[in-house]
Amino acid sequence: MQDFAHSFVLAGNLILQADAALVEIVGLSLQVTATALVVSAAIGLPLGAILAIARFPGRMVLVVLSNALMGLPPVVVGLTVYMLLSNAGPLGVLGLLYTPTAMVIAQSILITPIIIALTRQVIADLHQDYSDTFRSMVVPGHTAVAALLWDARYSLMTVLLAGFGRAIAEVGAVMIVGGNINHVTRVMTTAIALETSKGELALALALGIVLLLIAFAVNGSVALLRGAERSLVRV
Amino acid sequence: MSEVLSFPGHAPLKARTGRSALPLSVRQLTFRTEGIDILRGVNLSLESNDLTVLMGPNGAGKSVFLRLIHGLLQPSSGDIRWDGAPLSKAVRRSQALVFQKPVLLRRSVRANLSFALGLRGFVNRSARLEQALADSGLADLADRPARVLSGGEQQRLALARALILDPKVLFLDEPTANLDPASVLMIEDVIGRVRASGVKIILVTHDAHQARRLGEEVVFLHKGRVSEHSPADLFFNQPQSAEAEAYLNGKILV
Ligand SMILES: Nc1ncnc2c1ncn2[C@@H]1O[C@H](COP(=O)(O)OP(=O)(O)OP(=O)(O)O)[C@@H](O)[C@H]1O
Ligand SMILES: [Mg+2]
Numbered sequence: 001m002q003d004f005a006h007s008f009v010l011a012g013n014l015i016l017q018a019d020a021a022l023v024e025i026v027g028l029s030l031q032v033t034a035t036a037l038v039v040s041a042a043i044g045l046p047l048g049a050i051l052a053i054a055r056f057p058g059r060m061v062l063v064v065l066s067n068a069l070m071g072l073p074p075v076v077v078g079l080t081v082y083m084l085l086s087n088a089g090p091l092g093v094l095g096l097l098y099t100p101t102a103m104v105i106a107q108s109i110l111i112t113p114i115i116i117a118l119t120r121q122v123i124a125d126l127h128q129d130y131s132d133t134f135r136s137m138v139v140p141g142h143t144a145v146a147a148l149l150w151d152a153r154y155s156l157m158t159v160l161l162a163g164f165g166r167a168i169a170e171v172g173a174v175m176i177v178g179g180n181i182n183h184v185t186r187v188m189t190t191a192i193a194l195e196t197s198k199g200e201l202a203l204a205l206a207l208g209i210v211l212l213l214i215a216f217a218v219n220g221s222v223a224l225l226r227g228a229e230r231s232l233v234r235v
Numbered sequence: 236m237s238e239v240l241s242f243p244g245h246a247p248l249k250a251r252t253g254r255s256a257l258p259l260s261v262r263q264l265t266f267r268t269e270g271i272d273i274l275r276g277v278n279l280s281l282e283s284n285d286l287t288v289l290m291g292p293n294g295a296g297k298s299v300f301l302r303l304i305h306g307l308l309q310p311s312s313g314d315i316r317w318d319g320a321p322l323s324k325a326v327r328r329s330q331a332l333v334f335q336k337p338v339l340l341r342r343s344v345r346a347n348l349s350f351a352l353g354l355r356g357f358v359n360r361s362a363r364l365e366q367a368l369a370d371s372g373l374a375d376l377a378d379r380p381a382r383v384l385s386g387g388e389q390q391r392l393a394l395a396r397a398l399i400l401d402p403k404v405l406f407l408d409e410p411t412a413n414l415d416p417a418s419v420l421m422i423e424d425v426i427g428r429v430r431a432s433g434v435k436i437i438l439v440t441h442d443a444h445q446a447r448r449l450g451e452e453v454v455f456l457h458k459g460r461v462s463e464h465s466p467a468d469l470f471f472n473q474p475q476s477a478e479a480e481a482y483l484n485g486k487i488l489v
Contacts, residue, residue: 126341133338135307137354137400138328147350151341 003201010202011209022203026210029187032100033168036107041160044112048119049145053127063120069113074106078176081106085177098179103187106173111163118159126152158222165218169211252451255284255435256403257317257329259304264313265459266299273299275459277313286426286436288446288467291456292482297439298335300456301406305332317404328355331402335409335439337393339381344373344392347381351396363399371395372421387418394422404435411445423449443483447471455479 014022051063083089085097085105096102126148134144149156171189178185180194188207195204264277273296281287289297302308304315306322317326340347348367352360368374371391376384381392390410397405407426411419426449430436440446446453446467453470455463455478463476474480 129338130340132302132307132334136305136327136330136332136334137351138324139354143354147340 007201011205014206040112044115052123066116075172078173102177107167262314285451288450330404331397332406345377
């Protein structure tokens with residue numbers, strides 16, 4: 001008990017003093033996840049929108065697939081990316097294993113299906129509303145997609161935040177493909193796992209608190225956006 | 236259109252009868268959904284640019300008919316031709332429909348209009364936009380989100396958005412239902428000016444007074460068929476069908 005209390009005090013100090021190791025790890029985490037989010041959004045938003053409004057053979061298969069892939073186990077993603085990037089793998093020549101880029105790839109694979117599936121739902125709902133009007137006005141497909149994405153932007157931001165939350169809290173995949181190398185690929189979740197196993201609770205706790213704060217901030221933003229959307233856009 | 240809309244005041248407009256830019260010919264049109272025949276063999280020719288009022292009891296199929304002839308619904312059978320041509324995007328592009336329940340984009344009033352403007356290759360867009368805002372009396376509300384507008388303001392915006400597309404044919408599905416007298420007057424005023432500019436208008440309304448004020452001919456739809464197609468004077472003074480007479484006397488519902 002004494003030890004735990006002591007650890008909390010040390011953790012608090014690390015945070016308050018913006019400890020260099022802590023800041024580095026948090027910074028890398030945010031950077032990796034933000035990059036993965038940009039990649040996933042660039043793929044997932046248009047793809048989700050197209051799945052919501054286009055009618056083509058195989059569409060239902062893709063919808064079911066994206067829904068199913070939402071629950072991809074992170075360690076499986078990690079293992080797959082590891083095999084792709086390892087020296088013996090097809091992309092081994094790129095030398096990406098155990099780099100932040102490898103972690104970006106893993107997190108992107110993990111959250112792109114989430115963004116596709118949630119975007120599809122959001123855009124399908126709005127399209128239900130708009131479709132007759134768009135058809136009457138003869139709106140071209142690409143204009144319709146852009147208009148739907150823009151008009152659903154508040155809901156889509158909550159989709160992106162959900163993806164961000166999932167990616168930054170994930171540990172299995174980044175551990176496998178990043179390797180938790182100090183100063184290179186050590187992010188919050190892998191550092192917490194390592195420090196805890198070493199019994200170094202202070203840094204683990206400090207990182208845990210920061211991770212919690214980020215989670216609160218993300219969820220708070222979602223709530224704020226929902227509120228803003230309701231007061232601004234809804235009747 | 237903009238020159239027409241800027242026409243000042245309530246000057247009486249003597250609309251001239253001419254040939255419609257897109258004559259409509261409907262043959263044996265049926266529409267069946269969920270085992271129910273909504274339209275059962277509608278035949279109708281609208282050749283002139285006279286303002287056509289489409290009347291009929293609730294559920295008669297007026298809104299469905301507009302959707303069919305605008306190409307938003309597929310008929311179960313029958314033939315629809317505009318100036319001899321079947322429905323296509325090109326035909327639809329020359330038409331505009333103001334829905335019974337208009338759907339506005341979740342954007343500002345101005346953005347709703349500029350979205351529509353951007354769909355066609357118009358020159359001097361910003362001038363047209365400002366003109367449309369002024370004509371619809373929405374200039375002061377231009378930056379308001381469209382979805383927080385009052386019902387009447389939304390109707391006005393929906394009409395302005397349809398007109399800014401410069402249609403040759405304009406479908407209006409109960410454009411003044413639920414509006415106060417001043418808004419009704421304002422919208423009827425716009426309709427009159429659009430009519431005077433030669434646009435073919437097909438107007439659905441339950442308001443017999445409005446139908447008398449605006450209508451030049453009346454199509455009466457009942458039980459999935461056209462039971463009367465008469466000049467407006469004749470229709471209101473001496474309806475030719477028993478159904479129309481009963482409807483005008485408030486005696487039939489379905
Ligand atoms: N997509 C649809 N699926 C099933 N039934 C429909 C559909 N659209 C319309 N109907 C039915 O068709 C009938 C005619 O509807 P419509 O909206 O055309 O009536 P209306 O003449 O416009 O009536 P109102 O004066 O009340 O607006 C109604 O009974 C309606 O329930
Ligand atoms: Mg109707």
